[in-house]
Amino acid sequence: MTAATGRRLGRGDLGRTEDKAPGLRAADRSALQTIREGLRLSPEFRRGLPLTLALAVLATAGKIIVPVAVQQVIDEGLRSPVPDVAFIRNAVALCALAVLGTALCGYLMNVRLYRSTEQGLATLRGKAFRHVHDLSMLTQSSERRGALVSRVTGDVDQISAFMQWGGLMIIVSAGQLVVATALMAVYSWQLTVLVWACFVPLTVALPRIQRMISRAYVRVRERAGDVLAAVSETVVGGAVVRAYGVEDRIAERIDRAVDAMRTAQTRAQKLVGLTFPLTELVASVAVALVVVAGVRLGVDGTITAGRLIAFLFLITLFISPLQTATEILNEAQNAVAGWRRVLDVLDTPRTVADPEDGVTLPRGPISVRFENVCFAYPGGPPVLHDISEEIRPGSRVAIVGETGSGKSTFAKLLTRLMDPTSGRILVNGVDLRRVAFSSLRRRIVMVPQEGFLFDGSLADNIRLGRLDATREEIERALEELGIADWAASLPAGLDTPVGQRGESLSAGERQLVAIARAYLADPDLLLLDEATSAVDPATEVRLARALEGVVRGRTAVSIAHRLSTAEAADEVLVFQNGRIVERGPHAELLAAGGVYAGLYASWASAVGT
Numbered sequence: 220m221t222a223a224t225g226r227r228l229g230r231g232d233l234g235r236t237e238d239k240a241p242g243l244r245a246a247d248r249s250a251l252q253t254i255r256e257g258l259r260l261s262p263e264f265r266r267g268l269p270l271t272l273a274l275a276v277l278a279t280a281g282k283i284i285v286p287v288a289v290q291q292v293i294d295e296g297l298r299s300p301v302p303d304v305a306f307i308r309n310a311v312a313l314c315a316l317a318v319l320g321t322a323l324c325g326y327l328m329n330v331r332l333y334r335s336t337e338q339g340l341a342t343l344r345g346k347a348f349r350h351v352h353d354l355s356m357l358t359q360s361s362e363r364r365g366a367l368v369s370r371v372t373g374d375v376d377q378i379s380a381f382m383q384w385g386g387l388m389i390i391v392s393a394g395q396l397v398v399a400t401a402l403m404a405v406y407s408w409q410l411t412v413l414v415w416a417c418f419v420p421l422t423v424a425l426p427r428i429q430r431m432i433s434r435a436y437v438r439v440r441e442r443a444g445d446v447l448a449a450v451s452e453t454v455v456g457g458a459v460v461r462a463y464g465v466e467d468r469i470a471e472r473i474d475r476a477v478d479a480m481r482t483a484q485t486r487a488q489k490l491v492g493l494t495f496p497l498t499e500l501v502a503s504v505a506v507a508l509v510v511v512a513g514v515r516l517g518v519d520g521t522i523t524a525g526r527l528i529a530f531l532f533l534i535t536l537f538i539s540p541l542q543t544a545t546e547i548l549n550e551a552q553n554a555v556a557g558w559r560r561v562l563d564v565l566d567t568p569r570t571v572a573d574p575e576d577g578v579t580l581p582r583g584p585i586s587v588r589f590e591n592v593c594f595a596y597p598g599g600p601p602v603l604h605d606i607s608e609e610i611r612p613g614s615r616v617a618i619v620g621e622t623g624s625g626k627s628t629f630a631k632l633l634t635r636l637m638d639p640t641s642g643r644i645l646v647n648g649v650d651l652r653r654v655a656f657s658s659l660r661r662r663i664v665m666v667p668q669e670g671f672l673f674d675g676s677l678a679d680n681i682r683l684g685r686l687d688a689t690r691e692e693i694e695r696a697l698e699e700l701g702i703a704d705w706a707a708s709l710p711a712g713l714d715t716p717v718g719q720r721g722e723s724l725s726a727g728e729r730q731l732v733a734i735a736r737a738y739l740a741d742p743d744l745l746l747l748d749e750a751t752s753a754v755d756p757a758t759e760v761r762l763a764r765a766l767e768g769v770v771r772g773r774t775a776v777s778i779a780h781r782l783s784t785a786e787a788a789d790e791v792l793v794f795q796n797g798r799i800v801e802r803g804p805h806a807e808l809l810a811a812g813g814v815y816a817g818l819y820a821s822w823a824s825a826v827g828t
């Protein structure tokens with residue numbers, strides 16, 4: 220086993236999380252079925268394989284040229300009384316040519332292998348990422364997102380490590396072992412038996428050590444996970460840590476996790492370090508025994524000097540496949556496991572799928588009808604019960620209700636991030652499940668509470684609403700929303716970098732960007748989840764102005780956290796425990812003195828009006 224062993228094992232095993240994310244059904248595939256299925260998904264792996272294999276065979280066969288040449292030169296060329304110089308010259312030239320040819324074959328084989336496997340892996344990554352993206356919010360939230368991402372990064376890397384090295388090494392090593400043994404047997408069957416006798420115990424011991432190494436690396440992975448968890452918690456919760464002055468306790472926890480990882484890593488490395496000297500030791504014993512026994516056989520005239528020396532060369536060829544065998548098997552196991560996990564992701568059905576021949580919604584304000592809609596999150600109780608409501612085109616509707624009453628769930632169903640458990644939702648009379656995604660995502664847009672901002676300029680982030688929007692169009696949009704003065708007040712105007720996740724902007728400003736984005740997208744139905752975080756009075760005014768601008772002329776459904784939004788709406792839908800319990804204009808509901816009146820009273824007292 221080479222020094223690279225530790226690196227390969229370490230990288231492959233550490234780069235992956237072992238999580239079996241709940242919800243994904245592990246299909247019961249055998250290793251062979253997994254490989255067959257994997258190859259079907261990435262046909263590039265097989266492209267040009269016969270030629271690559273032929274090159275591998277040539278590269279392997281070339282390795283026996285040197286021992287054969289040495290044997291020939293000693294036994295035939297150096298024959299007394301006068302060495303046959305011409306024969307030696309020809310043998311050496313032939314050998315040099317063969318070595319060059321072998322090297323060239325090896326190089327071409329590697330290039331072809333890397334090209335085809337990278338293409339195959341790119342296809343697999345692409346398919347898996349697209350599938351993860353297409354999985355409904357429902358699946359994504361019931362999965363551990365990290366585990367999903369790890370499957371399409373870490374697990375594909377596992378496959379890559381095997382395909383680019385292990386897969387071919389199995390063939391090369393097996394070929395090398397057979398060829399070396401056959402040639403050794405031709406030179407001396409007695410010495411061949413001796414060599415095998417030395418190595419048989421090693422072939423028993425190495426898999427055991429390999430299993431110990433695997434277990435040790437499982438522990439390293441667990442400890443690495445602890446370190447990551449401790450560090451990321453500290454980073455994410457940095458403000459709380461500082462606010463409560465608990466830095467020492469956190470530092471202690473990180474130190475403990477790092478120390479545990481160091482111990483686990485050292486133990487694993489010790490085991491890895493053990494395998495190499497062990498094979499070296501057995502090899503040295505084998506060589507020594509072959510020399511002693513070979514000389515005796517030579518004295519008896521059973522073996523020539525050339526054959527004995529060539530035999531010693533062949534032992535080296537014989538050892539290297541054994542040194543790599545356990546490593547290859549380990550990588551093969553990892554690759555099959557990785558493939559299995561990626562295939563599991565691809566097997567997870569897209570519950571919210573783009574319909575074939577989907578309907579394109581015509582332009583113009585959208586009407587919405589919920590018909591007996593019920594919804595439950597997987598494994599959870601029903602959170603929406605038999606909702607049947609109609610939203611008129613062009614109307615402004617405010618949704619209110621206590622926390623957990625089902626407002627966001629209603630919005631997620633309306634934007635088809637998930638489908639109802641039963642019942643249906645009609646937009647302009649068409650079942651939402653029949654509307655083409657391309658039309659749905661253009662006509663119905665949601666402005667979430669925390670619109671995700673990417674690390675780029677303000678203009679880049681607004682342009683996400685419509686990718687082909689020009690700078691002038693963005694400027695006009697801000698103008699029309701009455702927030703051009705705000706954009707101009709930022710250090711570099713529209714070119715101001717917003718930082719990762721928009722951290723350079725305040726929560727209210729981030730929502731301004733989200734509103735501008737939606738305005739640029741120009742949808743016909745706008746869903747707005749108002750930010751609950753407190754904003755400064757100036758931003759509050761800007762937000763109100765921008766909201767007014769963005770909802771004008773469209774059907775607008777707002778999850779209202781502000782009194783003003785509910786007051787300004789044509790109608791208010793009041794949610795309670797997953798049902799719509801009241802509906803009507805603000806003044807009417809207030810006068811009725813029901814749930815809405817109660818909510819309004821607590822709002823009013825909270826803001827001091």
Ligand SMILES: Nc1ncnc2c1ncn2[C@@H]1O[C@H](COP(=O)(O)OP(=O)(O)OP(=O)(O)O)[C@@H](O)[C@H]1O
Nearest residue numbers: 360596599602620621622623624625626627628629
């Ligand atoms: N991803 C989820 N998985 C399981 N249950 C969920 C999930 N999201 C919401 N719920 C549950 O569904 C119910 C309704 O939640 P929803 O988010 O729709 O309420 P909400 O009225 O929007 O609340 P808030 O005003 O706090 O945002 C709650 O009981 C909540 O715990």
